[in-house]
Amino acid sequence: MRAYWLTFVMIPVAYAQTSSKCADLVNFKIPSVPMVITKATPIPASSAPGTATAETSATAAMIPSHCEADGMINERTGADGRTYGIGFALALPDNWNNRFLFQGGGGYNGSVRPPVGGAAAGNNPGLARGFAVVSTDTGHKGSTFDRSYDVDQQASLDFADVAVGRVAELAKQIIVHYYGQPAGHSYFAGCSTGGREAMLMTQRFPTEFDGVISGDPAMRTGFSRIGNNWSAVAFNQIAPKDDSGRAEPNKVFSESDIKLIVNGVLNTCDAKDGLKDGMVFNTRACNFDPDVLECKGSKNDSCLSSQQTAAIKKAFAGPHNSRGELVYPMNGYDAGIANLLPKPSANPPAANAPAPPVSIDVDGRLFALLGDPLEAVTDTIWTNLSTFSAHGGKLLFYHGMSDQAFSAMDTLAYYQRMAKANGGLDKVENWSRMYLVPGMYHCRGGEFALDNFDLLTALVNWVEKGTAPDFVVATGKAFPGRSRPLCAYPKYAYYKGQGDPEDASNFECRE
Numbered sequence: 275m276r277a278y279w280l281t282f283v284m285i286p287v288a289y290a291q292t293s294s295k296c297a298d299l300v301n302f303k304i305p306s307v308p309m310v311i312t313k314a315t316p317i318p319a320s321s322a323p324g325t326a327t328a329e330t331s332a333t334a335a336m337i338p339s340h341c342e343a344d345g346m347i348n349e350r351t352g353a354d355g356r357t358y359g360i361g362f363a364l365a366l367p368d369n370w371n372n373r374f375l376f377q378g379g380g381g382y383n384g385s386v387r388p389p390v391g392g393a394a395a396g397n398n399p400g401l402a403r404g405f406a407v408v409s410t411d412t413g414h415k416g417s418t419f420d421r422s423y424d425v426d427q428q429a430s431l432d433f434a435d436v437a438v439g440r441v442a443e444l445a446k447q448i449i450v451h452y453y454g455q456p457a458g459h460s461y462f463a464g465c466s467t468g469g470r471e472a473m474l475m476t477q478r479f480p481t482e483f484d485g486v487i488s489g490d491p492a493m494r495t496g497f498s499r500i501g502n503n504w505s506a507v508a509f510n511q512i513a514p515k516d517d518s519g520r521a522e523p524n525k526v527f528s529e530s531d532i533k534l535i536v537n538g539v540l541n542t543c544d545a546k547d548g549l550k551d552g553m554v555f556n557t558r559a560c561n562f563d564p565d566v567l568e569c570k571g572s573k574n575d576s577c578l579s580s581q582q583t584a585a586i587k588k589a590f591a592g593p594h595n596s597r598g599e600l601v602y603p604m605n606g607y608d609a610g611i612a613n614l615l616p617k618p619s620a621n622p623p624a625a626n627a628p629a630p631p632v633s634i635d636v637d638g639r640l641f642a643l644l645g646d647p648l649e650a651v652t653d654t655i656w657t658n659l660s661t662f663s664a665h666g667g668k669l670l671f672y673h674g675m676s677d678q679a680f681s682a683m684d685t686l687a688y689y690q691r692m693a694k695a696n697g698g699l700d701k702v703e704n705w706s707r708m709y710l711v712p713g714m715y716h717c718r719g720g721e722f723a724l725d726n727f728d729l730l731t732a733l734v735n736w737v738e739k740g741t742a743p744d745f746v747v748a749t750g751k752a753f754p755g756r757s758r759p760l761c762a763y764p765k766y767a768y769y770k771g772q773g774d775p776e777d778a779s780n781f782e783c784r785e
Contacts, residue, residue: 293316295341295452296314296315296316296341296343296366297314297316298314299311299314299341299343299448299451299452300312300313300314302448302451304444304447307347307444308347308348308349309345309346309347309348309444310345310346310349311343311344311345311448312344312345312346313343313344314341314342314343314344315341315342315344316339316340316341317337317339317340317341317342317365318339319336319337319338319339320336320337321335321336321337335397335398335399335402336402337390337399337401337402338367338368338369338401338402338404339367339368340365340366340367340368340401341365341366341368341452342363342364342365342366342389343363343364343366343448344361344362344363344386345361345362345363345364345444345448346359346360346361346362347359347360347361347362347437347440347441347444348360348428350428352423352425352426352428352429353425353426353427354422354425354426356423356426357415358413358414358423358426358428358429358432359413360410360411360412360413360432360436360437360440360441361386361410361411361413361415362386362408362409362410362411362441362444362445363386363387363388363389363408363409363410364389364406364407364408364445364448364449365389365390365401365406365407365408366406366448366449366452366453367401367404367405367406369404370404370406370453371403371404371405372455372457372458372459373400373404373405373406373457373458373459373460373461373734374405374406374407374408374445374446374449374457374459374460374461375391375400375401375405375406375407375408375460375461375462375463375730376407376408376409376438376441376442376445376460376461376462376463376464376475376483377389377390377391377392377393377400377407377408377409377463377464377468378393378462378463378464378465378466378467378468378469378471378472379409379410379411379412379464379467379468379471380418380465380466380467380468381418381419381466381467382416382418382419382420382421382423382433382467383410383411383412383414383418383433383467384411384414384415384416384417384418384420384423385411385415385416385418386409386410386411387409388409389401389407389408389409390402390407391405391407391463391730393463393464393465393468393487393489393717394463394465394487394489394670394672394727394728394729394730395463395728395729395730395731396726396727396728396730396731397726397728398728398730400461400463400730403730405461406445406449406457408441408442408445410437410438410441411437412432412433412437412438413428413429413432413433413436413437414426414429414432414433424648430648430651431651433652434648434651434652435474435478435651435652438471438474438475438479439475439478439479439482442460442462442475442479442482442483443482446460459484459485459734459737459738460482460483460484460485461483461484461485461486461487461730461733461734461737462475462483462485462486462487463486463487463489463729463730463733464487464488464489465488465489465490465491465717465718466489466490466491466492466679466680466716466717467492468489469488469489469490469491469492469493470488470491470492470493470652470654472486472487472488472489472491473486473488473491473493473654474654476659476662476667476669477654477656477658477659477662478656480659480661480662480665480667481661481662481665481667483667484666484667484668484737485667485668485669485670485733485734485736485737486667486668486669486670486733487670487671487672487729487730487733488669488670488671488672489671489672489673489717490672490673490674490677490679490680490682490685490716490717491654491671491673491680491685492679492680493653493654493655493680493684493685493688494602494649494653494655494680494684495649495652495680496643496646496649497601497602497643497684498602498679498680498681498684500593500601500602500634500636500639500640500643501592501593501601501602501603501604501681501684502678502679503593503631503634503639504589504592504593504602504604504634504636505589505590505604505614506523506616506630506631507631507632507633507634508585508586508588508589509523509526509585509589509615509616510523510630510631510632511585511632511633512526512581512582512584512585513525513526513616513630514526516622520623520629520630521629521630521632522622522623522630523616523630524616524617524618524619524620524621524622524623525618526582526585526615526616527582527615527616527618528575528618529618530575531575531578531582531618532612532615532618534567534575534576534577534578535564535567535578535586535611535612535615536609536611536612538562538564538566538567539554539560539562539607539608539609539611540552540554540609542560542561542562542563542566542607543556543557543559543560543561543562543607544609546559546560547766547767547768547769548768548769548770548771548781549769549775551775552609552722552753553609553712553713553722553724553753553758554607554608554609554675554712554713555712555758555761555766555767555768556766556768557606557608557675557710557712557766558606558764558766560606560607560608562607564578564582564583564586564587565583565587567583568580568583586615589604589614590604590605590606590607590614591604592604593634593636594636595636595637595640596636596637601636601640602681602684603681603683603684603687604681604683605675605676605677605681605682605683606675606682606683608675608676608712608713608722609676609712609713609721609722610674610675610676610712610713610714610715610720610721610722610723611676612721613676613678613715613720614676614678655688657688657691657692657694657695657696658695658696659692659696659706660696663696663702663705663706666705666737667705668705668706668733668736668737669705669706669707670706670707670708670709670729670732670733670743671685671689671706671707671708671709672708672709672710672711672727672729672760673685673686673708673709673710673711674711674713674714674715674716674717674718674720674723674725675710675711675712675713675714676713676714676715676720676723677714677715677716677717678715678716679716680716682710685708686708686710686763689706689708689763692706693706699764703742703762704742707742707743707762707763708762708763709727709729709746709760709761709762709763710760710763710766711723711724711725711727711748711760712724713725713752720750720752721752722752723750723752724748724749724750724752724753724756724757724758724760725748725750725752726748726749726750726751727746727747727748727749727760728746728747729743729746732746743762744761744762744765744783745759745760745761745762745765745767745783746759746760747759747760747778748760748778753776755776756776757776757777757778758778758781759778759781759783761783761784762783764785765783765784765785766783766784766785767781767782767783767784768781768782768783768784769781770782
């Protein structure tokens with residue numbers, strides 16, 4: 275019987291879905307578990323939801339027929355009298371590929387997004403491939419950046435780490451009930467908050483998933499806020515003032531200034547990857563100095579003022595405390611630098627908007643942050659992944675080099691610390707890789723970015739076939755017809771010197 279079971283698990287099977295089979299899920303109960311499936315609906319084949327989120331791009335992929343089970347775990351009345359509970363949605367495809375995919379969230383969650391599994395999946399989301407996919411609101415209802423749930427202790431804990439672990443566990447049990455067998459392999463993929471949740475699974479639920487993808491993770495949001503405030507203050511301090519004395523950051527740079535800065539980065543760093551093509555792949559060798567753009571005389575459209583160049587250098591240097599220690603590493607110089615600068619605009623801020631800050635007390639902010647219990651329960655900076663790696667887990671990171679929310683350099687710093695804590699990079703490369711994405715903004719987008727890549731296939735092949743992903747091929751709307759390899763850190767894509775420069779096959783990964 276055991277041999278039969280193992281053989282059956284590894285072979286994808288087409289399951290003939292019936293309306294009654296799906297509808298019967300509302301009767302599924304687990305003894306002593308406060309979970310109810312509130313609705314179970316057969317969904318015919320259709321195109322994927324066309325709207326993009328901050329974490330994923332819209333896709334035109336065809337979603338196969340499936341059963342969607344909506345559920346609630348531990349519904350209750352919270353400290354503020356509101357109704358709380360962990361909501362989730364689980365898509366169970368008729369033609370199941372014997373795999374489970376947990377779709378990470380975004381912001382502070384607060385809603386159950388369609389379980390499609392599009393993060394880092396290229397144009398072919400997980401559900402379209404036959405994965406059973408689950409998503410969750412992590413324990414509360416509200417808009418994406420609404421933190422009012424923090425008044426309730428359990429809601430805060432659910433968002434921090436309880437919900438993703440609980441939903442993963444129960445979704446797997448529903449899968450066993452529905453298909454008559456467990457998933458052969460389990461995966462997690464998310465960006466932003468989903469990236470933090472991905473790291474969370476490797477750190478606090480290390481045997482729950484075989485493969486994990488973490489994109490632009492919101493792993494230290496309190497520190498990133500200090501970094502972003504520091505950058506804003508650097509520019510606000512040189513901003514023109516309105517009649518009431520308020521800084522006008524929209525007037526720090528003109529459109530011609532922004533273009534000048536972008537070109538300055540490209541002129542210095544673009545060709546360091548063997549090809550001048552409007553992209554900076556050799557990021558560690560990018561030694562752009564804003565001073566090269568400083569005017570020798572009066573300010574004009576072909577140069578920057580000394581105040582402007584000093585503000586850029588200060589912003590990118592990052593916040594330091596009174597002892598001179600770096601509190602948060604900011605992004606390096608990149609072709610997408612315009613995304614990290616105050617946007618030029620003729621429209622002043624709204625009259626009722628808070629005045630832009632012109633100073634920051636880094637020590638005070640840091641002291642308050644280190645005493646914030648919510649920061650402690652939501653950070654995902656633990657580097658001991660010995661159990662995750664020992665059970666065969668594989669972990670992929672990716673981060674946009676011009677992410678305006680969280681610094682790619684902070685994620686890289688974590689990856690370097692994690693590698694050191696787990697035997698060094700040579701050893702860790704056997705189960706974890708990181709990809710820096712030139713020009714990409716937060717999770718997607720960018721005027722100089724190739725932001726469409728399929729890490730999900732790379733992860734499956736690594737977990738199930740042992741094929742390590744030295745690189746993945748990226749494309750994007752910014753450069754139609756162009757492809758490039760995203761090389762695993764510390765390597766970068768370098769043009770071989772011959773062949774079509776728009777084709778990824780004519781590049782190699784160099785260190």
